[in-house]
Amino acid sequence: MAKWLAQWIENIAVPPAIGDNTHAGYRGDIEKHLIPGLGAHRLERLAPEHLEKLYTTMQRNGSAPGNAHHVHRTIRTALNEAVRRGHIASNPASVAKAPVLPDAEVDPYDVDEVKRLLKVAAGLHRNSARWALALALGLRQGEALGLRWEDVDLDGGVLWVRQSRLRPKYLHGCGGKCGQRAGSCPKRVAARPITKATKSRAGRRRIGLPAQLVGLLARHREEQAAERARALDMWREGGWVFTSPTGEPVNPSTDYHQWKALVRKAGVRDARLHDARHSAATVLLVLGVPERTVMSIMGWSTTAMAARYQHVTDPIRRSVAERVGGLLWDSEAEGDSGSPVSTADVGERT
Template sequence: MTNPAKSRQPNGASSIFQGKDGRWHGYVTVGVKDDGSPDRRHVGRKTRTAVTKAVRDLEKQRDSTGVRKAGQTWTVETWLTHWVENIAAPNVGENTIDGYRVAVYHHLIPGLGAHRLEKLEPEHLERLYRKMQTNGSAAGTAHQVHRTVKTALNEAVRRRHLTINPASVAKAPKVEEEEVEPYTLEEVQRLLAEAAKVRNTARWVIALALGLRQGEALGLQWEDVDFEAGVILVRRGRLRPRYQHGCGDKCGRKPGYCPQKINVRRETKDTKTRAGKRPIGVPDELLGLLRQHKEKQDRERALARDLWVEKGYVFTSPTGEPLNPNTDYHRWKDLLKAAGVRDGRLHDARHTAATVLLILGVPEAVVDRIMGWEPGKSARMRRRYQHLTGQVLQQTAAKIGGLLWGPKPHVLEPAPGGPVPGPSKTSVPAEPRVYVALLGERRIPFLHREHADAVASQWGADHPGHPAENEEWDREKWEDKGKGGIRAIRDRMPDRRIVHHAQAVFLPGGERLNIGRNDQWSVTAWEFETDLYTDLPVRWHTTRRPGQEVEAQVRGTDQKAVTAAFAEACAQAVDRAKNPGEYGDLAG
């Protein structure tokens, strides 16, 4: 058979011809090579009809999704290895790359690595996800693998090693997002009471009260704490250490357990978003705890002497090193057990703090600022972190009832041993005036005159002979000059109850000091009288005074529990007086 004459096609046009081998050949220009020359692809078939179809298919692919770039033939293994080490690693954070490496080396390469990259199908991925879950992996782990391979293959598409991303077509494993149950107020108070007995007390108060992430709390340095302004500046996060062998891999252990292990990761990194870098107002009670914590750290520094490594962290090991996140996690679990509180993640403390802000009616913009949520994502984060507790639902029902049927009449009679009822316990709009109850040396600002009047009247009855009256302030004046500013203004009646106290003081040798009065007594205390008040059944602690005496203090609403705890507190105080070094104290 005579070959038909080949006519020359215009530059860039596809060509079809029969070669000397009897097969039909086609060439299609699909782009330009790196050196600037045309990138022409060849297809060969037995018949003209078949090669024509192949040429037209290649042209359609070129004109729609694009044609895979010529050059190296990638397998899934070679591409994922190249992507994770050379593309992702220099451009993402340490924690992110750790997650990528686990997905790539533990799941994707063992399961799919032998496939040619362009031959990978969505069904291959879906079978891998099912196999992972059948073998015991959680749906969340399979979903993380899906997100990782999707990101890696998106990069392959951008670089024209693939024309489409099969992971974009594959169905991701379904993850059931469990509703997190935040800790109740009672559980939080039990945790705080137990935290007062352990080292780094303020660490747990910060988690429950301010909702800082674990890395943010462990990354705090003293330069971030402004005691005068009452503000903490969040600007960095603690990273999990990553170790390498310092013994040349001769010890036979994992790097983290090597006696000569070397940490090859920096200790902290800046917050990952602009919203994450934020100032947070700190309650006066927490500022007081931080001051006490700083004093204790100063004593630890003096005891450690040359062993102390000064790095400026707020929460440290006994030698000044930043806390390891893994150790911190186990301390949290110990705290839950000691407090008799249900088990939960450390991150649940953040959910709890966010829910407290919801209960308090804090404006959404302020919540976003405190929690460090980015604009545009904050609504989704609020849905995830803020939970509709019974208190929120009750407040909402009360507001609906007040709107439809009018406000209920309010009784202002004081209730001995309990809270004084008042006009409202819900958040209210800002008023131009503030009503300040003058209670001896204290000034307690209220949003409602009725609250200030009721508190002054009852406090005066509790403390005969002491002045108790009210003043009316301009709100802006109080916010500018009043103690505590806007944060101190109360829109509800404070709690009032009988609190039982016990106190004893011991000399350095353990001898009990006569303090000149009964060691147990009871008082009626309001919640703003922080030196007297508690709503817990019992709480106690021991402290060393500047003169080296050790003081045992107990308070609580349950008199029998206070008496029982007093014996335990005194026993610890005697031991602390005799053995100051075991408690991190400086012996005089």
């Protein structure tokens, strides 16, 4: 097992066949858990029970169920390749019971909370339109930060999602002599590109812009032009829609902290930045937008994603309850008895 896992991560499951982040996740699982826990087993004799024992041991030692589940996916992928190459006849990870993931409780912002966030965001001095894209259209963080002006057609009222901003990763440019982390090295060098192309067909999409959002983006472009003029030679032009004060693309970490500051300033309950995407999807549910259209806007490849991201909120529940009550208890027909109307009455009104 140790030999196969090393071969797989060093020579098979490597960029550009997979993403840098995916590769780093696989490598972490292999070095920290899979080789220490399973490396001594012979590949062809590995059994589902060996994997289940590893997952149990991980969780008893403090690993979260999500970490154990990630290890399960990594070993399943590595062994699928072993099956494909004829090293083993079947994949024991396909039989082993995966660690159970607790259901993540997501309580998206309701319409009033979204309005409050948009109102406060509109008063920000920089990049206020960025939050409108998240709350109104559900763009992922990387998709919003990866936008260039060439992807936005304000006259036509559309934007194209073509690429995603990556989290920066650096290597020492000094050979490690500075004694600092690679990200703080005075001579640091980038270890990955700024963006990557959206890999799925569903993720590459064209989205219509509400008129209000067109106006926000137009004003944002004017503000950016003024900022560019003030920065003079310090400006680093890259065509980014959202930038630092000197034109560089916004760092995802900076974006996260700006989101938290917006939530505090708006006085709404704290939530993850990604929960704004759940809120946008739920707004589309409230509006009754057809599922296929929602999939196109959100960049989903399967209808199952609607069940994951669209939530029946309390206002929706109240609206449904009122409609049910209006159908079953007609105030004019029931008089003082409080009795539901008959099916015949309903049929006549229909």
